[in-house]
Amino acid sequence: MSNSSTPLVSADTEWSPLRSVILGHAANSCFPQAPSHMIKATMPEEHFEEFRPNHRFPAELLQRADEELAQFASILQEHGVRVYRPKSVDWSKTGGYTAAMPRDGLLTVGNTIVEACFAWECRQQEIDLAFANILDELEKDSSVKVVRAPKVARPEALYEGIGSRQDGAHEWAINNSRPAFDAADFLRFGKTLIGQLSNVTNEKGVEYLQNAVPEGYTVELLDVTDEHAMHIDATILPLRQGLLIxxxxxxxxxxxxxxxxxxxxxxxxxxxxxxxxxxxPRYMTSGWLLMNVLSLDEKKVVVEAGDVEFAEYIKSFGFEPIMCPFQHVNSIGGSFHCATVDLVRQGD
Incomplete structure (x- = not known):
């Protein structure tokens, strides 16, 4: 149990000193399954054929990804960060995707952890199978609140009517029939959460999140120009209070x-x-993933080892980039921000 000076869950920003995280595992990850129009809306065209049922990522790639995650875990621990790791799951047997990207499914707001209402059916069991033991442990503390996602009876209903518009306006890959959102479509700026509508986040999902966060927090939507939008953490990067890339x-x-x-x-x-x-290969992302870094505090930022130009750029603002190889984790869908759920940021 925690006491008032050492909370188990407390995070209001993306940049205050990091003290505790959940960090993913890559083992047994499979290419996610989704309707073809969703894959076309969100994934690189040259890799469309990889997104088929129970299709594993290459074994060597996953081994290298887990080695990178282990090195990242060591860096976090060396900087005084407590690291929680999920259960191992064979995703080919569950029709699932991965335990490497917990930020997609979990969002910490103050003392509350909100589970995403995933649009992708292959991710419906992801939190229960890989992360429930961590959430259960945290929830034993009376100061911690976990908001579990509602179970979905007909996940396919999110796609009904898509493509029927006649006015030529842009249409997201999901409708608004029930709440859907990925946690990675939102970032914290104190009592304000900035998010976006995307191919996995709809208006009802935003309303659900607003009702799930603690009293006093508000959710605002950023107007983005990306018709392929899926997660906001390669679109905006707050590095410290008052500075954003x-x-x-x-x-x-x-x-x-x-x-x-x-x-x-x-x-x-x-x-x-x-x-x-x-x-x-970047099977699921663009080169803009270089913005998907993790702030340890307002001076230190973990950056992919190959992104030297980006590291030099943030140095110009007075930051110390901590270089860590992560390209094989990148291959399965994300980077440092995606791979972590920050549970405690000191001083928030």
Whole structure:
């Protein structure tokens, strides 16, 4: 049990000193399954054929990814961060995806952990199978609240009517028939959460999240220009209070300035194009994943070892990049922010 000076769950920002995280596992991960229109809306075209039932990622890639995760865990522990790891699951036997990306499914807001209402049917059991033991342990503390996602009777209902619009306007890959959201579509800025509608997050999902977070917190939606939107943590990157880097291909400064929380912030468009990479393949992401870093505090940031140009860029703002190889984790769908759920950030 915790006491008032050592909470088990307390996080209101993305940058305050990190003290406790959940960190994923890559073993036994499979390519996620989803309807073809969802894959086309969210995944790189050259890899469409990989997204078929119970199709494992290459074994060597997963082994290398888990080695990278182990190195990342050591870095976190060396900086005084407590690390929780999930159960091992054979995702080919469950029709699931991975335990490597817990940020997609869990969002810490204050003393509350909210489980996502996944749009993708293959992810419906992900938290229960891999992370429930961690959540159960945390929930034994009376100060911690866990909001579990409702069970979905007909996941396929989210896709009904998609493609029937006649006006030519952009249409997301899901409808608004029931709440759907990925936790990775939202970031914390004190009492304000900034999120986006996307191919996995709808209006009812945003309403659900607003009702699930503690009293006093508000959820606001950022106007993004990315029709392939799925997770916001390669679109905007708050590095510390008052400083944010953004992806100019997905959002504008004008859109950011509409939010009161950003009106006095320094906002910087990342000035370089990400470098292409063929090996290991980016099966599920673009090069903009370089923005998907993890802040240990307002000075230290964990950056992928190959993203030297990005590391030099954030150095210009006074940051110390901690370089960690993570390209094989990148291959299965995310980077440092995706692979962690920050449970405690000191001083939030």
């Amino acid at each position: 953004y992806n100019p291909e997905r959002v504008t400064e004008a859109a950011l300035r509409k939010h009161k929380v950003f009106q006095k912030w320094d906002l910087h468009a990342y000035p370089h194009l990400p470098s292409p990479r063929e090996s290991p």
